[in-house]
Amino acid sequence: xxxxxxxxxxxxxxxxxxxxxxxxxxxxxxxxxxxxxxxxxxxxxxxxxxxxxxxxxxxxxxxxxxxxxxxxxxxxxxxxxxxxxxxxxxxxxxxxxxxxxxxxxxxxxxx
Numbered sequence: 001x002x003x004x005x006x007x008x009x010x011x012x013x014x015x016x017x018x019x020x021x022x023x024x025x026x027x028x029x030x031x032x033x034x035x036x037x038x039x040x041x042x043x044x045x046x047x048x049x050x051x052x053x054x055x056x057x058x059x060x061x062x063x064x065x066x067x068x069x070x071x072x073x074x075x076x077x078x079x080x081x082x083x084x085x086x087x088x089x090x091x092x093x094x095x096x097x098x099x100x101x102x103x104x105x106x107x108x109x110x111x
Contacts, residue, residue, distance in 0.1 A: 002026035002100040009093060009105030016085050016109075022078040022095030022102055030073045032098045036080045038091035038107075045094070049080060062088075085109045 008020040020036070033052045039045040049069035050058045057069055068081040078095055087109045095102035 002098060004095045004097065004100055004102035006093065006095050006102040006105040009107045011108045011110065012085055013110050014086055017081070017083045018085065018107060020080040020082065020093055020095075020105060020107075022080075024076045024078065024095075024097065026100075034071060034078050034095065034097040036069060036078070037094045037096055038089075039094070039104075040091040043091075048093070051078070082107070087111050 003025045005023045006020060008018060010018060012018055022034070030053060033050055035050040036048045037045050038048050046060065048060050048063055049067055051069045051071055059067060059069070066082065066084045070079045070081070071077070072079070080093070082089065090107060090109050092104040092106050094104045
């Protein structure tokens, strides 16, 4: 079965940067779109960024120009580079592919 393991979350001051990673196993990494989602307390989980097998991407309006999603097929790893972080980016971030979710990694941005 597909497994996804996120890492890279932490506590950062506003304006700082973090790079999240999602290591995938299961043998289908390059065949399906992958996405980063986030969920803040009291809010619904939302799609942050999507990358398709061919490399095209989509971003939520709230993160355009600040976040970059990428994938390294050779390493079976998905990344989310987050720059110019804001307190409203605070959430648990999840990796997703083909009905499989990672465990989530906490991102906290202080003012």
